[in-house]
Amino acid sequence: MAENNYKIVIIGGGAAGITVAASLLRHNAGKQFDITVIDPASEHYYQPAFTLVGGGCFNFEKTKRSMKSLIPKGAKWLQEAATNINPEDNTVSLSNNTDIEYDYLVVCPGLALDWSATEGLAETIGKNGVCSNYSPDYVQYTWECLQKIKSGDTLFFCQPPLPFKCPGAPQKIAYLSADYLKQKKLLESCDLHFATSGPKMFGLDYFAISLAKVADRYGIEKNFHHHLIKVDGDSKTATFELMGGDNQGEIVEFTFDMLHATPVQRTPAFLHNTDLINEAGYVEVHQNSLQQLKYPNIFGLGDVTTTPNSKSAAAVRKQSPTVVQNIKNMIDGKAVEESYNGYGSCPLTTSRSTVMMAEFMYGGVITPTMPYIAKPRVESKLMWRAKKFGLPILYWDYMLKGYEKFFEPKLNYKD
Template identity: 45%
Template structure:
């Protein structure tokens, strides 16, 4: 309830705030594909978007010696646009090592029109698509699954925008579920028409409520929804919250940074790092680690360094490489200052 500077808990209790940071994540909409929930974890249908199902994914990969394997990607936005491909590449690598890849038809059914949204990384990915013999199926959205009959149904859009329903039999299928905003966000005054927290793409300040900030997967910012994005957003939001509390306008800027380490084979990664507009934004110089190519250095970074960066630095607020860019200060907006100065004696302060 941003008009009263309050959040409402499920038991009806209201808690007042001077500033609010909204970062609840998003919803994995398993119900968005008819029949999917009923067949997950059996009939050859799996998804690494459920962490406890990853062993079943590996079980299917190990058991597969021939047939058809489908990998799906729903319409954007989703958590890490490269994630649906990672399972596919690693499965293909495992099949290649066992010598059975030649007997497996691998298909990537992508609701989008490109394999990756930043063109500089496409050539490296296409090398592996060709190496593994993957059949790319663009503009195809998974809408239903019949697990017992091992059949998937896709809405396929042609160049003229016409949509037809097509069935595809499979022996194994890895599904990336559709993803939406959480209901309590979508139904609140903070949401835009698409249901996401409506914030500035640079300051992360809400477009209508000056003492509200949003970050992470729930935000409307047009960046890739990745942990790497949150890594750069969190210091921006923290700095700008302090600015508003101090009567100043937010002056920390987020540039849209996101990262997706695409595991294309065991031991090699295409380390995609980019900002708004698809601009490349590498953390280290290209001569040290060329992210547009598959490298062992990228794998080393992912396996050995990122866990420590995530758990020991990022989550503890001591990540030195994530300091935000600061602009000169100016006074806070009248609306933001009014909200911060607001006091409601009937509510708790938060």
Template identity: 40%
Template sequence: MNSKHQILVIGAGTGGLMMASRLKKEHKDFDIAIIDPAKTHYYQPAWTLVGAGTYDFEDTAKPMADLIPKGVKWYQDKVTAMDPDSNSVSTEKSGEIKYDYLVVSPGLTYDMSLVPGLSEAIDKGNVCSNYTDPKHTLEVLKNFKGGTALFTQPTTPIKCGGAPQKIMYLAEAYFKKHGLKDKTNVVFATNGTVIFAVPEIKETLMKIVDRKNINLKFYHALKRIDAEKQIAWYELAPEAYEHNPAKLEIEKEGNMVGIHYDMLHLAPPSVAPEFVRKSKLANAEGWLDVDHHSLQHNKYPNVFGLGDVAALPTAKTGAAIRKQVPVVLDNIEKLMKNQAADNKKYNGYSSCPLVTEYGKMVLAEFDYDNKFTPDPELKKMLIFDSSKEHWRLWILKKYGLPYLYWNKMLKGQDV
């Protein structure tokens, strides 16, 4: 079965649904199709709260069929290959689908093999990840009796770079609440060089880390997990350093260090989906090769990228997509009028809501230059400095953002 559509969108995540909704809302006569195999759409930003026991997992899910915009053709199918030279996409069940314009927004995928031992360990026993099974994270917290609570992340790009920290701050609050604080070392080991790259946010987070007495380990590249012995192995860069040292059970092997853990939370190593990595649309690192400001493909002008799959030097978040969609929409409209796709307004904006306690949050908003760029609208909520902890920001995270997501963003409204 072969079909052709004016605009084809790959992926019905935040980017794909938002794009399709905006297109259909503003151009009812456009022939738009979306490809995604998933039956359920999840609001993943709330999974941090699910893992900490303060949000119901069921409330993060909605049937995909209810979210596909009316008038948009949905192929509930998997993309197997993209051929930009013939303006076509191959699928598992629906054959070849042709397009005039292609928007690639399939998100990313996890490759557990990049950290040996991880696929055997993750989501079992005392190893958990809010990225894959936040309900298991809560079980691990409930079963924790003290010892070393290790929070870590891989060396690959990941969704929402702040998420491995958020659960750590909430876990520390959970331990305190349940009388485990004195029996516990909370450790954050990262390949990064600082806790956060935006100076205003870094300053706040370092104060929180000191208040919570969290042991930070920098320049620690996660290499393998030994679930049987409960050790996470890291390769240390010569510049490796720590903050708030703690007495931990440590193994050494050459330039590798093994940290014994009693619970381990991590973000899985992430890569672009295989059909992107193996296509002519990928860059050398396997991500979708687009212009950083117009989001137009660098070689194929009728192809655009949105969200996590795009090779953009900014954090992979839903908030970034919110600013990317209007730019892509404008550029496609221009191409249709035989004009250049010269809207280069995407400045790398991304945002990371950093939950620091049950009832407190910091909101990191920033651009390609890691410049702090708070939304002026926050003043209407009486939040005058979102780089500091605030209970109103917690309300925004738990109630405001999910409402905006389901009722505005996914329906193609400007937010």
């Protein structure tokens, strides 16, 4: 290890990679850190606004910035893909067939969308009324489909088994769509379904009960235990396998005019050659210190890790200070801190002007940041404004710039 000049390599320049790089630089008073971000992408997206784009409430162009403009001054960007991690040599292999050395490695390449895991989906996504907010390539098609809905049409909003990013996103678009159809006086004549492979609306009953009432208010049929296994775009038919419930294993088919798909999500393939992962392919880290379980000079954060929090940019915001502090602690010969408490957030858009701001940490403990402004399960107009206007500013101008001080969530909240 070079004395007083520590090579820190970050795999992924998404929400997590840019935040960690910027935050490390804010702690770089002694110019100790030589930081390289590896990412092949030219663009960086603010994915939390994709829900609003698909619902016709946000300009797609505003979700996108060039990677070059976001790499913090003082960090280097290698526009390559990581192809392997060699922890015994402290190197990362790159798509240009070179290796880069590190003293500390931060692994945060997010999740890849696996359209072909669902039969027929790869062939029909982006046409035949089959859309998805999960990809910048198809998110604008969601809004296109919605505007073409006519009286008597059937809409499906599908949710696969966890894990996938932003567990609320598959139903958020259902509510934005229902409210749009209500405004167009089409809601009563259309048939809306929320088809989830799970047994309830949300992992935490505290929110699940309130969300079931929201769905009922719009007349959205709740198809629990319905796991989408096939989409035939030409005949506009969706096939589901019943997972759990009384009719476990049964196959059911529905026709649709619009189907919003949430693709199966997996960790990037290059990780599967490494011994950093669990059986499902996720990078194994301590859930509070975010330190890799086998290699102490490797940390992981964001969507790619085994931590049992809600996979969200909000979680990244709280994970990054832990990773940065722990790299500093290791350099200073101190013990790592176990300071990440599992915080995550899911602003549930329950209409085109309200949000139920779900915030929680490990163990399902409800941790609202501003309960005096809006109680967590209340549908709040103010929280809609926070989602649409405030959170994008917080992301681009605060989090991605490496600022770490935020309003703290209330840990002992009761209502």
